[in-house]
Amino acid sequence: MPDDRQNYIDGEWTESHTGETFETTDPASPEEVVATYPQSDAEDTERAIEAADAASDDWGTTPGPERGRILTETGSLLADRKDDLTELLVREEGKTWSEAAGEVQRAIDIFHYYGAKASDLGGTVKSSSARNTNLYTKNEPLGVAGLITPWNYPIAIPAWKIAPALAAGNTIVIKPATLAPGVVHEMASALEEAGLPDGVINVVTGPGSTVGDAIAGHSAVDAVSFTGSTQVGNAVYDTATEDGKRVQLEMGGKNPTLVTDSADVEEAADIVSAGAFGVTGQACTAASRAIVHEDVYDEFVEAIVERAEAIDHGHGLDDPGMGPHVSESELESTLEYVDIAEDEGATLECGGNELDREGYFVEPAVFSDVDNDMRLAQEEVFGPVLAVIPVSDFDEGVEVANDVDFGLSASVVTDDHTEANRFVEEVEAGVVKINEKTTGLELHVPFGGMKDSSSETYREQGDAGLDFYQISKTVYDNY
Structure with missing residues (x-):
C-alpha cells in the first residue's frame, strides 16, 4: 500500500x-x-x-x-x-x-x-x-x-x-x-x-x-x-x-579527469569509472570527460571499457553495480545523447543501450575519438556516458579541461607532483582533486563551482x- x-x-x-x-x-x-x-x-x-x-x-x-x-x-x-x-x-x-x-x-x-x-x-x-x-x-x-x-x-x-x-x-x-x-x-x-x-x-x-x-x-x-x-x-x-x-x-557540471602520461592507467581507469558511472552518472560532479594523454590513450580506452562492461544492473535493494535512471525522461535524455554523439562522429566503444527489462536501465557508455567541441563534450548528460578525449601534452589537457561553460569539479591522475600542483593552479573548477574521482565530498570544507556551475x-x-x-x-x- x-x-x-x-x-x-x-x-x-x-x-x-x-x-x-x-x-x-x-x-x-x-x-x-x-x-x-x-x-x-x-x-x-x-x-x-x-x-x-x-x-x-x-x-x-x-x-x-x-x-x-x-x-x-x-x-x-x-x-x-x-x-x-x-x-x-x-x-x-x-x-x-x-x-x-x-x-x-x-x-x-x-x-x-x-x-x-x-x-x-x-x-x-x-x-x-x-x-x-x-x-x-x-x-x-x-x-x-x-x-x-x-x-x-x-x-x-x-x-x-x-x-x-x-x-x-x-x-x-x-x-x-x-x-x-x-x-x-x-x-x-x-x-x-x-x-x-x-x-x-x-x-x-x-x-x-x-x-x-x-x-x-x-x-x-x-x-x-x-x-x-x-x-x-x-x-x-x-x-x-x-x-x-x-x-x-x-x-550543472561537465567535469573532467585529466590522465597524464605518467599515470598508472589501471588506477586511472578505476578512478574515472567510479566518477563516471557511480550513482548511474546522475551527479553534478560526475566525471563526464576523460582527457587522456595520447601515449596512454589506447590503453586507457581498453581499461575503461573493461570496467564499464563489468557493471551489473538491478534493483537497488539487491545492491547491484548500477541502478536505474530516476525516470523515463532521464533515461530518454541519456539515450538521445548517445545518438547525438554517434551522429557527431564519436566512436561508441561499448554500452549506450536501454536494457530489455522492467525499469529505466541503460548500459554505461564509453565514447572515444571525441573532440571537445562536440555536444557530448560540452553539455551535461546526467547519465553514465563518458567522453574520452585525446590530448598531446599536459598543457593541452588543461586547456581542454577549461574549454567548457561549467566549472564544478575536476581531477587529475598523475605521478608527477609538478603536474599535480599546476593542475590545482590552472584548472577552472571549485573542487579540484588529485588522484581521486570527481565525485564525493567532505562535509566540513566548502563546496561550490565556478562559471555556469x-x-x-x-x-x-x-x-x-x-x-x-x-x-x-x-x-x-x-x-
Whole structure:
C-alpha cells in the first residue's frame, strides 16, 4: 500500500488546499507506486512562508547550544532509522543500497556536525583604537530561508542546507524535488520529534513552476538556496534578486579527469569509472570527460571499457553495480545523447543501450575519438556516458579541461607532483582533486563551482555553509 504523505506547515501535517496529489514510483519497477504527495500551489506555499515568518523571531533568539541539541538529536533519530530511510531512498530515487546508505549516513553526519557547530556561533572581538571601548561583531540569522532541492541526492543536499540554516537561527520553507521527496518528510518528522518548534521548518511539495517560484519571489523570504540545473537556477536567481534576496546557486557540471602520461592507467581507469558511472552518472560532479594523454590513450580506452562492461544492473535493494535512471525522461535524455554523439562522429566503444527489462536501465557508455567541441563534450548528460578525449601534452589537457561553460569539479591522475600542483593552479573548477574521482565530498570544507556551475556567491558545507545564513553586525561599545 503506497504511503499517503502530506505537507508539513506550522507543525502540522496537512493536505494541499486543492486536494490534488501526485505519485512517486519505483524507477526499477515503474508500475509500483511508492507514495502520494500534495500537488501544492502558491496558496499552500504562502501559508508555509507565513508560518516560517511568524516563527522567525523566537527561533532566531533561541540560544545556539539549544538549537544544536535539536540538530544533534535529529541526527541520532535519523541514525536509528537508517535502514528505513535507505530503503525509501532506493525505492524513490533508484540508487543502489550501498549508494543510498552512504547518502543517508552523510545526512546523519551533517546534522551532528552542525549540531556541534551551533554552540560555537558568535562573532569576533577586536581591539579598538579608542580608549574605554569594546569593539566586536555578532552574527545574526537572516530570517526565512527558502530551499529548493534536487532529486539526485534527495537527503544529503537538503540536509546540508537545512542543518546550517537552522544552526544559524533561520526558519525554513523547503520544496523537495517531486521525484523523490520522501526522505525530506522523514527529516521533518525527526526534527519535530527532536523538539523543533512549530513553524521553524515547513515542507511543501509540488512543481517548481508554482511552489519554487512562490518561494523565490515572496517578500518575506530573506534568502534562497537552490541546487539543480543551470537553466532553472538562473531563473530562480532572476526572480529572487528582484527584491534583493541573498541567493546561493549550485548547478550543472561537465567535469573532467585529466590522465597524464605518467599515470598508472589501471588506477586511472578505476578512478574515472567510479566518477563516471557511480550513482548511474546522475551527479553534478560526475566525471563526464576523460582527457587522456595520447601515449596512454589506447590503453586507457581498453581499461575503461573493461570496467564499464563489468557493471551489473538491478534493483537497488539487491545492491547491484548500477541502478536505474530516476525516470523515463532521464533515461530518454541519456539515450538521445548517445545518438547525438554517434551522429557527431564519436566512436561508441561499448554500452549506450536501454536494457530489455522492467525499469529505466541503460548500459554505461564509453565514447572515444571525441573532440571537445562536440555536444557530448560540452553539455551535461546526467547519465553514465563518458567522453574520452585525446590530448598531446599536459598543457593541452588543461586547456581542454577549461574549454567548457561549467566549472564544478575536476581531477587529475598523475605521478608527477609538478603536474599535480599546476593542475590545482590552472584548472577552472571549485573542487579540484588529485588522484581521486570527481565525485564525493567532505562535509566540513566548502563546496561550490565556478562559471555556469554556480552563482559564485556563497559556498555550501563547512563553515562556509553557515556564512550564507548569517549576517554580521559590528558593535562599538563606549563604556
